[in-house]
Amino acid sequence: MSRIRRLNEIPREELFTSGHSLCAGCGIPPMVKMALKAIDGDKVVVNATCCLEVATTLYPHTSWLVPWVHNAFENAAATASGIESAMKVLLRKRDGKKYKIIVFGGDGGTFDIGLQSLSGALERGHNFLYVCYDNEAYMNTGIQRSGGTPLGAATTTSPAGRVIPGKPENKKNLMDIVIAHRVPYAATINPAYPTDMWNKFAKASEFLDKNEGPIFFHYYSPCPVGWRMDTSLSIEAARLAVQTRLWPVYEVDHGKIVINIRVNKPKPIEEYLKIQGRFRHLLKPENKEVVERLKRYIESNWNRLLKLAELGSIY
Amino acid sequence: MSSWPVKWEELPIGGVVDKPGNSLEVKTGSWRALKPVIDLDKCIKCLLCWVYCPDNAIIRRDDDYVEVDYEYCKGCGICAHECPTKAIDMVEEGGE
Numbered sequence: 001m002s003r004i005r006r007l008n009e010i011p012r013e014e015l016f017t018s019g020h021s022l023c024a025g026c027g028i029p030p031m032v033k034m035a036l037k038a039i040d041g042d043k044v045v046v047n048a049t050c051c052l053e054v055a056t057t058l059y060p061h062t063s064w065l066v067p068w069v070h071n072a073f074e075n076a077a078a079t080a081s082g083i084e085s086a087m088k089v090l091l092r093k094r095d096g097k098k099y100k101i102i103v104f105g106g107d108g109g110t111f112d113i114g115l116q117s118l119s120g121a122l123e124r125g126h127n128f129l130y131v132c133y134d135n136e137a138y139m140n141t142g143i144q145r146s147g148g149t150p151l152g153a154a155t156t157t158s159p160a161g162r163v164i165p166g167k168p169e170n171k172k173n174l175m176d177i178v179i180a181h182r183v184p185y186a187a188t189i190n191p192a193y194p195t196d197m198w199n200k201f202a203k204a205s206e207f208l209d210k211n212e213g214p215i216f217f218h219y220y221s222p223c224p225v226g227w228r229m230d231t232s233l234s235i236e237a238a239r240l241a242v243q244t245r246l247w248p249v250y251e252v253d254h255g256k257i258v259i260n261i262r263v264n265k266p267k268p269i270e271e272y273l274k275i276q277g278r279f280r281h282l283l284k285p286e287n288k289e290v291v292e293r294l295k296r297y298i299e300s301n302w303n304r305l306l307k308l309a310e311l312g313s314i315y
Numbered sequence: 316m317s318s319w320p321v322k323w324e325e326l327p328i329g330g331v332v333d334k335p336g337n338s339l340e341v342k343t344g345s346w347r348a349l350k351p352v353i354d355l356d357k358c359i360k361c362l363l364c365w366v367y368c369p370d371n372a373i374i375r376r377d378d379d380y381v382e383v384d385y386e387y388c389k390g391c392g393i394c395a396h397e398c399p400t401k402a403i404d405m406v407e408e409g410g411e
Contacts, residue, residue: 007361007362007363007365007366008360008362008379010362010366012375014371016371017336017338017339017371018338018339018343018370018371018372018384018386018387019338019339019340019341019342019343019387020338020341020343020370021341021343022369023389024346024347024369024389024390024391025369025389025391025392025393026369026391027369028369029368029369029370029371030366030367030368030369033366033371034366056338057332058338058341059330059332060332060337061332061337061338061340061341062332062334062335062336062337062338063336063338064335064336065335065336066335191367194363194366194367224391230392231391231392231393232391232392232393232395232396232405233396234391234393235367235393235396235397236396236397
């Protein structure tokens with residue numbers, strides 16, 4: 001698919017239908033709809049166990065109009081590797097068909113449980129696109145903390161109270177782990193910047209055509225239920241995450257880091273925290289230290305990214 | 316109407332679902348408490364609501380104006396919040 005400048009250039013035809021049971025205001029479908037449209041040609045979707053899987057394939061219904069395969073939490077990338085290898089053998093031995101493989105996994109299935117199979121698949125260099133949609137906890141099983149949960153967020157296994165002020169640890173930097181595999185293309189995407197998201201998927205589609213995989217996308221997926229906020233604020237939260245520099249939107253194209261959304265005047269992080277119930281306790285005076293820690297983390301992360309972008313190429 | 320098999324013998328082998336996209340039978344509009352109402356006089360055809368709607372409940376017409384599909388709209392209100400011209404109002408279901 002070609003790059004776009006305006007949203008009316010996006011084709012009408014949907015490959016992901018209505019009637020799924022994802023919560024009202026869920027941030028996942030805007031990305032899935034766009035991925036299936038922007039990645040042209042035949043495709044196979046591999047789905048790790050996650051919100052998206054359990055809510056779109058309630059037996060005997062399915063919301064998918066593309067071939068789709070179920071997986072356990074830990075082996076989505078391994079299944080994708082197998083499908084890709086089988087496709088290559090069929091292409092060589094008889095009249096096979098070339099198609100593109102897209103994996104969708106949640107943050108629990110990517111940051112924690114499926115990390116080793118993802119690492120293996122990235123290292124072996126299979127030609128596929130892995131999209132981790134990050135709603136920052138195990139939402140589908142009841143909002144337990146994951147490696148993707150940010151510092152200070154209250155979850156059911158890191159409840160804010162007298163003992164701890166929400167999750168005491170910082171978020172794992174998954175993009176750095178992926179970049180360490182020297183993948184051809186990796187990027188972060190955000191629903192508040194749909195044209196940027198589309199163009200990255202279109203670029204990924206071109207790379208898949210040229211067998212230049214693996215490709216990794218890290219998607220910021222707002223979750224009104226788990227983040228304890230109003231359903232209408234999903235995209236607003238995503239936008240604030242970028243504008244407070246908490247979620248830098250950047251890409252790594254063959255080692256060259258480009259920051260796609262330059263945030264010159266960041267908004268105070270409190271604006272992002274105050275709309276979400278999971279961070280409400282951080283605004284109390286006794287938790288000021290946690291907010292300061294979060295601010296230091298954001299600043300160091302952003303400055304490090306700026307320096308890496310100046311380097312030109314990091315591998 | 317429902318594709319739920321009556322007897323186990325009717326299940327496809329392996330329990331595969333052989334009707335792609337049949338979740339369209341599930342009318343999620345019954346989840347809704349507030350419903351979006353679009354004022355087309357204010358619509359500037361930016362299509363943000365169409366891109367953001369998690370339920371494909373915004374129908375993009377041939378002329379790029381939009382309509383709401385109340386069979387599937389869950390009433391989350393993202394469209395009303397994101398609309399740059401505030402052309403979408405959330406009104407209480409059953410009101411009027």
